[in-house]
Amino acid sequence: MTAERADSRPLRGGRPELGPGGVGALVPVVLASLAGAAGTLLIAESIARQLASFAAGGDPAEWLALGALGVLLRAGAAWAQSVLARRAAIRAKSALRRDLAARIARGDAAGGGTAVLATEGLDALDDYFGVAIPAMVSALVVPFAAGLRILGADLLSTIVLVCTIPLVPVFMALIGMHTRDRVDRSTDALTRLADHLVELARGLPVLVGLGRLEEQLAALDRIQSDYRSRTMLTLRTAFLSALALELIATISVAVVAVFLGVRLISGDVTLEVAVLVLLLAPECFTALREVGTAFHSSQDGLSALRRVRELLADGRVSAVPADGAPALEHVGVRFPGRDAVFAGLTVRPVVGRITALAGRSGCGKSTALAALVGALPADAVLTGTVTGDPAHTAYAAQTPRFAEETLLEELALAGADADAARALAAELGLEGVLGAPLAELSPGEQRRAALARALARVDAGATLLVLDEPTAHLDDASAERVRAAVRARADRVATVLVAHEPATLAIADEVVTLGGQAWAGFDTRPAPPVATQPAVNAATAHDVVNAGDGRLAARPAVNAGGRGAPPEATRLETAGPAAGRGPLRTVLAASPWRWVGASVMAALAIGLGLALTGVSGWLIVRASEGPAIMYLLVAIVGVRFFGLGRPVARYVERLLAHDAVFRATDVLRLRLWRRLAAQGPAMRGLLGGGATLDVLVTEPAELRDQLPRVIPPIAAGVVAVAGVGVTTSIVAPELTGVVWTVLAVTVALAAGAGVLTARAAASARVAARAALVRRITGLAQAADELRGGGLAPAARASIDRLGDELAAAERRTAAAAGLGSAVALAGCAGLAVAVPVLAPAALPASTVAVVAMLALALVEAVDGVAAAARRIPTLRAVLGRLAPLLEAPETIGGDRRLDAPVSRVELDQVARTLPGRELFAGITASVGAGERLRIEGPSGSGKSTLLAMIMGSLAPDAGAVRADGAPVADLDSVDWGRHIAWCPQEAHVFDSTIRGNLLIGRGRDDAPDDAELVAAIERAGLGGLYASLPDGLTTRVGQAGRALSGGERQRLAIARALLARSEVLLLDEPTAHLDEPTARALMRDIRDATSDRIVVLVSHRADDADDADRVVRLGGFPHPALV
Known part of the structure; x- marks a missing residue:
């Protein structure tokens, strides 16, 4: 037995990778940043010289080409830097996701948190690779270039900047260290939420x-409230950091502007120099401020990266067989x-024999x-020797799980x-469900699907076939198909199987009994043939008729007349784009005034920033005209006010905005959960963990990320553009x-470029991301x-x-992101450069400066609109996927x-019709207290569907x-739920x-004591197991009850159902x-414990017929024991 080694390459030296290209990947980003810095210097130089020329009565057009070159450089650099950085992020995420998938495949990494980490967690790296790293590069390049130019123009301004700039990294470090710990705690809360939801x-x-349901809904609400509280606490700290950084930057620029204005009055500095310094000073702080903002916003990604490293470094792996012929030697x-x-167990499988x-x-x-087969949990302690070849092993476990859809x-x-798939499906009676989602199949169909997968491996060359209860949950006809398929391949493969059914054990050449000895009543010989009679078609299931000699006489049973079919299931499909409008209203309605407030404050922030820039420009140019300082005091106070505000x-x-979106997604998640619960067992396709994780975690998380970046920026951008236009109309008609x-x-092109280029990519990205969540959860x-x-590779x-x-879709989205930013920058900066040339000579220079600087300051607002527009297709795609569920009723019933x-x-004449065919019809039966109604029929004939109807x-x-x-x-529905209890097939055992x-069997206000719990355990036949457990009731059962055998899990579920005080008990x-x-x-x-209850039983087991008072038969399948 050997163990696989974990790959711990994702991080080197405790620091995050820079992607597959390492440091070399930074070279294009550095070059783009240098080009952007050059463009910034050229734009500032051009505007400063044009305004000085305009004020002096000269021709500003001679400096227009300089500004145009700067605009092209800066716009091109913005596009290139965005695309290059985001593609580096995509490469890094892809590499990490591959390593994480390899780790998951080794086992013991199951859980919703792992799937969230591989998708939502790694997606948070976009802010690190796509924003933080370019910001770090720009922080090294732009302030240095701008500072050198300012130093060459004005020493005093340089001294002011040198005194204030160091405050930025100090605040970044102090607040950043505090933020990191809180982000880790927030990520822990998200992981718990994901695991709880799965x-x-x-x-x-x-x-x-x-x-x-209601109790668990309350628990879900508590968990997500805890997550919201922790995250908002983290965001308050991160946003406070951004506030401190912006205050330092704006106050510093305001101080520089006031100093320049005062010095212009005294003639100590020229207008050209003053405007140049005023334009370049904010760039020194902007680059550093963006590093701080990007660093804090990327903490989620860095925290996820640390968790990926911890998971990949986890050495707990399952032992795999040593090379050699498959065998257990004294194990x-x-x-x-x-x-x-x-x-001391020894088993030596031999080709051509069934053991x-x-x-x-x-x-x-x-x-x-x-x-x-090497599939033991990592914490299992194994002695002896296991040999084999996983690459040539086929395995179907007791509880089938699937990797594909x-x-x-x-x-x-x-x-x-x-062709081979169709042949296998036909061989096992699955030809009608070959293209159906596996999650929507009945347990019997899923078991045959798992067997078909194992047989496909045998047909592809596997030499060891291992089957765990291949005929459980199957009717006799389906079980015989399975046995025939196993026998047909027995001569070319060594077969080892587990079974309880005598007919299945009878095909074995050798039976190895565990537990020391066979037990009374066990016989591996085939069951004797039973004479059969045609089933009686009737609309009523009659009472048992006792023929007087102690044998069961023939009795009528309902024949639904339909062929076996997969149970009814409602699938979550993607609705059209228009379907997103209703869900959007639902989401926004959770906190409407917070959204209004966020939009108003976003517009106010942009407005104050524009006012700061415009008034600073007016102050500088007006001061150059030499007025008394009292005429500038209002502008000076205004600069300070706008800088603080x-x-x-x-x-x-x-x-x-973030409080609103967290509250909205919490409400949305609860509504989605209620709608899923209302569908219950009828919505089988959403109960597999991965699909529900997608619906309840991934999609709300995507909304959480998109909404604050769409609604406030669009509102603020529209107001800002309109404000600049109106201001221009007033001061410079x-x-x-x-x-x-x-x-x-500019707005139309920037937004349109984002929407058009992101539309197809966004839909593909959302679909690929959702599929990835489901597949990783399935893995x-x-x-x-x-x-x-042998299927892990x-x-x-x-x-x-x-x-x-997903990476291809994200690359297309990255190109769209850079294009919108480039258009926004080119339009606004180009307008700023052109204003002095286009302005008539009669306009005051101070007014021209206001218009030019407002246009340049609009870059942030228009870029925000472009970025928001780029996110609209993703937002619509997510809302469209959620629309079918949100439109479904929250409760079923009156x-x-x-x-x-x-x-x-x-x-009473119950019927169910599937698209194109009838599942069953004319079902009439009655069962009272103390009686048993048995439902039987082939796998997929609708037995579980009929139980879902009884449940409502x-x-x-x-x-x-x-x-x-x-x-x-x-x-x-809630009241009816108190009268009925249901124990489904393969009932889930919680971790x-x-x-x-067991406590789930009753509400908190009627919780059973330990004596009742032990009594229920003993009634379910688990007394011996309980006596052997040193921790008794506090023994943990592991994920999905993996510490228990299949039979023990089933009996624990029965004990749980027996604890319920419901009068109606459904047993599947x-x-x-x-x-x-x-x-x-x-x-x-069960009979003794339910003597006063109504019991509806679904079973393929022939002996269970003796315990039934009435029978409903579906699918036209006559059971020999009943006739």
């Missing part, structure tokens, strides 16, 4: 069935805190198979082409037409099975292909309540389900303790994964 998603049928397995599962492992439920059969894709993963308004705007035209065209959940079956390759698609315990449930989560297409005469469709899992395959003696004992205990 647990809720996988356990949704349990929560629905036991009426515990023992023990888990921490538990007695040895077994010891079966038998024994009581919980004796370690599944553990032995996991050891053979459809059966066709899953079979392709195993090496089957389209802008960062304060920006701080308030950021807090309001001659320039009104030019200014309005240029600004309108995490199916890692053991994929690794054991193929699954990783599939995720890598999706990652490449408002009628039941005043007394339910004593009878009736099915799915409405019949015809007929009605009634409780004491009241249609279930008219009942209040908690035994006590925690309660004896799955149990040996015959244990199954008989469990059914006897």
Whole structure:
């Protein structure tokens, strides 16, 4: 047995990578930054010389070419720097995601937090690679270049700047260290939220069935409120840092402007120098301020990067078989805190022979198979020797998990082409669901799908076939198909299987019994043939008829007449673009006044910034005319006021916008959860963890990121452009037409370029990102099975292909981002350079300076509009994906309540129709307190769908389900949930303790004590297991109950359901994964514990028919034991 080594390359020397290109990737960014700095200097030089020439009565046009060159350089550099930096981010994310997928595939990295880390977490690196690193480069280049030019022009201004600039990195360091710790705590909260949501998603049928939705919804609300509180606390600190940096910058520039104005009056400095210094001084602070802002905004990404490193460095990996023929030699397995599962086990599979492992439920059969294929958990302690070749192993686990979305894709993963996939599907009776989502198949169909995947591996050359209960959950016809498929390949592969069914054990050439000895009642011989009679078609399921000799006589049963079909499931599809409008109103309605306040404050911040620039320009030019200083005092006070007001308004705007979006996404998440819960088991496709994580975490997180960057910037940008246009109309009517035209065209082109180039890329990005979340979650959940079956490399390759698609879409988005910024800068800066040339000579120079500087200051606002417009396609795509769920009803049912315990449930001509075919029709039955109604039929015939109708989560297409005469469709869903309990197939066991899992059976106000919990454990046949646990009820069961066997998990779920005080109990395959003696004992205990309840039972087990008072048969499949 050997262990795989973890790859710990993502970080070097404790510092983040700069991408696959390392330091070399920075060279183009540095060159672009140098070009941008040169463009900034040329623009400032051009405007300063033009204004000085205009004021002196000269011709400013001679300096126009200098400004035009500067505009081209700066716009081109802005585009290149944005694209290059974002592409570096994409390369880094792709490399990290590949390493993370490889780590997940090694096992023990499951959970929603891992999928969020691989997508949402790594996406946060965009701000680091795409914003922070370019800002750092610019902070080294731009202040140095601008400072040198200012030094050459005016020594006193240089001294003022040298005294104030060092305050910026000091505040950055002090506040940044405090922010990092808080970001880590916020990331912890997000990880807990993701893990909790995946647990809720996988356990949704349990929560629905036991009426515990409201309590878990309250828990979800507490977790997301904690996440919001922690994140807002972090943001307050980060925004306070930005406030401090902006205050330092604006006050420093204001001081420089006032000094220049005073010195201009005394003639100590020329107008050209003063304007040049006024334009370049803010650039020194802007570059440093952007470093601080970018650093704080990139903390999420850096925190995610640290967590990726920790996960990749985690040495816990599962042992893999040593090279050699597949065998277990004197193997023992023990888990921490538990007695040895077994010891001294030897199994030597031989090609051409079928070896079966038998024994009581919980004796370690599944553990032995996991050891053979190298799929044990990392914390398992293994003794002895395991040999084998994972590359030539095919494995189907007890609980099937899948890496792809459809059966066709899953079979392709195993090496089957389209023709081979169709042949395998036909061989196992799955031809009708080959293209259907695997998450929407019934458990029986999923089991056959997992077997088809394993058989595809055999057909592709695997020499060891390992099957864990391949015929569980299957009707006799489907089980016989499975046995035939295994026998057909037995001569070219060594087969090892686990089964409880005598007919399946009978195909084995050798039976190895775990637990020391076979038990009474166990027989591996084939069951004797039973004479069959045609099933009687009837509209009513009659009582059992006792023929008098103790044998079961023929009795009519309902025949639904339809072929086997996948259960009804509502899938989440992407709606059209117009569908985003309704969800947007829903999101904004959660905190409408906060959005209004954020937009107003954003406009105010932009307005104050424009006023600061415009008044500073007017002050400088007016001072050059030599007026008395008293005429400038109002402007001087105004400069200080605007300088103080802008960062304060920006701080308030950021807090309001982020608080609004967090509250909105919290409300949205709760609404989405209620709608998912309302669909319940009918929405099988959304219960697989990955899809729900996408709906409840990834999509709301995308909205959280987009909304604050769309709504306030657009509002502020429109107000700013209109304000500059109106101001120009007032102070310089001659320039009104030019200014309005240029600004309108610039905004239209910048926004249009962003929208048009991002539209297709954004839709592809959202779709690829959502698919990636689902696939990574699937890989995490199916890692053991994929690794054991030699499919982990193929699954990783599939995720890598999706990652490449996402990277391609992101690269197109990066190009769009740079184009919009370049257009915004070219339009506004070009207008600023052209104003002195276009202005008539009669205009005062101070007015021309105001218009030119306002145009130059508009770059930030128009760039914000372009960036917001670029995000609109992504926002619409996300809202369009959520629209179908948000439009679904939050509750199903009416408002009628039941005043007394339910004593009878009736099915009255119930029917369900799927697109193009009838699933079942004419179902009529009645069951009262103390009675049992059995539902049977082939896999996929609608048994679980019928249970969903009884629960009220799915409405019949015809007929009605009634409780004491009241249609279930008219009942209040929460009230009806208190009267009914449901234990689904493969009932989820939560990653908690035994006590925690059992307590879900009742509400907090009626919680059972430990004595009741132990009694329920013993009734479910787990007394022996409980007695062997040193920690008793506090024993943790692991993720999805992996510390328990399949049969133990099933019995724990039964114990949980028995604790409920509901009068109606629905049991879906309660004896799955149990040996015959244990199954008989469990059914006897259930009968005793529910003597006063209504029990509806779904089962393929023939002996369960003896325990039923009435039978409903679906799919036209006559069970021999019933006739």
